[in-house]
Amino acid sequence: MTREKRAQKVSFQYLDPSLPPNHPCHHYISVMSVDYKSVLWNKQKKYYDIILWGLIFLWFISVFIFQYVMHEDMTIETMIIRTTAVTAFFLLHLILMIGPLSRLNKHFMPLLYNRRHLGVSMFLIAAVHGIFSIIQFHTLGDTNALLSLFISNKNYLTISDFPFQTLGFFALIILFVMAATSHDFWLKNLTPEIWKALHMGVYVAYGLIVLHVLLGALQYESHPVYFVALVLGFVAIAGSHLWAGLLENRKLRNIESPSADGYYKVAEVKDLEESCGTSIFVNGENIAVFKNDGKVSAVSNICKHQMGPLGEGKVIDGCITCPWHGYQYIPENGQSPPPFQEKLATYDVKVIGEEIWVHPRPRPEGTFVEPAIISNGKE
Amino acid sequence: MTTTLSILLIIAAMYMVLGNVFSILFLWKGLDKVDPGTKDSGIIFKLLLYPGMTIFWPFFLTKWKFDS
Structure with missing residues (x-):
């Protein structure tokens, strides 16, 4: 039996109507092939992406309207910068929570298997934020825009006036590397160990973005909703990781000592x-x-x-x-x-x-x- | 500081320019030699690899040279 033929069987099993709707084995998203596919799209992944981008669009519009209500005098460029920032940061929270949530409950597995589409979507939105920010704040002078990002504000030893844009820049670089290497080709050619280490950089990016927000927007934004959202996001990410870790530890402890024959x-x-x-x-x-x-x-x-x-x-x-x-x-x-x-x-x-x-x-x-x-x- | 940053940015820009040149050549001529699983792959697949190739091009240059 060829890999392609077996791949067809896997796809058939995924749609097996004999299984109850909430059966965990429905969570298969498998297309086996020795060759690469540009994008692994099957029927479920297409639905997933349509729903994902529909929800992202609704979220984007909601944040956009919220920004308009809160700051009527804000320019359209600033609203785009802020809305893309909030959207990308929110998606980053989801991405970081999918891992522990899927360990806590198998029903989150489909999100885990589709996480790379979510990650690339998040990077694209973050890139819009970064590009608009650089255009708006660093292209009007006679200094190179990227150079301006680092030297327009040299107060690196202060907190209240720290050049927070640089933190966002480095976070965006990490997210770019991750998005650019999200394809299976990179997993195979960089080796799984290096690939995984590379993609653990998402936690470094998250830390940089938290600092980017703390030293940036929150220094100027007096409304407490932003600070509360940042703290709640951190608690949700840290809490889900801790919860999943504790449950796994408990599971490990429940494994009794071996019997006399080592079982x-x-x-x-x-x-x-x-x-x-x-x-x-x-x-x-x-x-x-x-x-x-x-x-x-x-x-x-x-x-x-x-x-x-x-x-x-x-x-x-x-x-x-x-x-x-x-x-x-x-x-x-x-x-x-x-x-x-x-x-x-x-x-x-x-x-x-x-x-x-x-x-x-x-x-x-x-x-x-x-x-x-x-x-x-x-x- | 400005001078140091300027030099670093120029180095980064040169790295990216070389990466872009290499990526075009490699994705056109060398990809299936380094990874036979990519044989007969389409233009969309190669475009997806392009951004990453501009970052990791020294690694693939070594592999291409070694495999040749």
Whole structure:
């Protein structure tokens, strides 16, 4: 079976009407292919983008009207600068919260898989803000506009008159690098490790933008709504990260000490939906456990293609299917079906009563491991 | 400070100009040699890669030269 043919099957499963509407396995957005696509658009992604840009437009208009009501004497250029700033900053908050929210609740997963479209949209709006600001404030003199950005105000040692524009400039550079490298091509060619490190720069950009707002707009804006919104945004981002982290820590603590033979109890059978998986960390190992057709198997949680989280995937056609790009693996031996060569480490697993136990010692990649049989509460 | 910043901006501008020249050449002639998965890719795909290529062009110049 070719990758393209399997990709078609994945798309079909995504629309499977036999699953209830709120079934987590509907969250698949997979198009598997060895070649790149310009933009991964399927029916769901098109709906997503239409809704996304519709909501962005409504938000933009609302903020624009709010600005007009609050400052009737404001010029159109300033209103565009402010409205794009508020819109991009709001979207940045959403982007930063999608990760922890999807760890807290699987229903946020579709937003996670579509986050790059949201990120590129946010960058484009932020770029409009930056370009309009530079045109309005730094192109009227005889100094180069970019040079003017850095030297028109040299009070770098003050707080109340700090040249906050420079902070926004550096934040915009980070966002540009992230948007420019959002395509799968960059993930593959820069290597997943470097790509991920690069994209963690979003937190640096967020910090710079918070300072940009604190030392800029909030120095001139006396209305408390802006300060309250900034604090609430920070609390929402920090709170969702902390909440997700605490719950994951609690989940880890709930994994009991190993039994005498080195197995860890990782879940209850009823916790796993049929043909679905879950991700666990045991003894430093990132493991995906799947329940399918009365059996339980465990493989490495990291897809060989682009490090996708296999535990968030589903078993399709008897194969574990990565939620990111549809790469597939046979649960029992972690091998991609022929002719493909990818292999995952496998783990010994057993079911005792209603409990799933996994041994965190990885078997060599592609090693067959007998799946545990779920049979009337007995091993 | 002004002189230092001017020099830095000129260096950055030169880096970007070289990046633009390289990106056009590389996306036209070298892309599928460095990454065979991009073979037969369209103009829209290459345009999407263009901005990033102007940033990371030394990396791809090395890869292109090495792979050749």
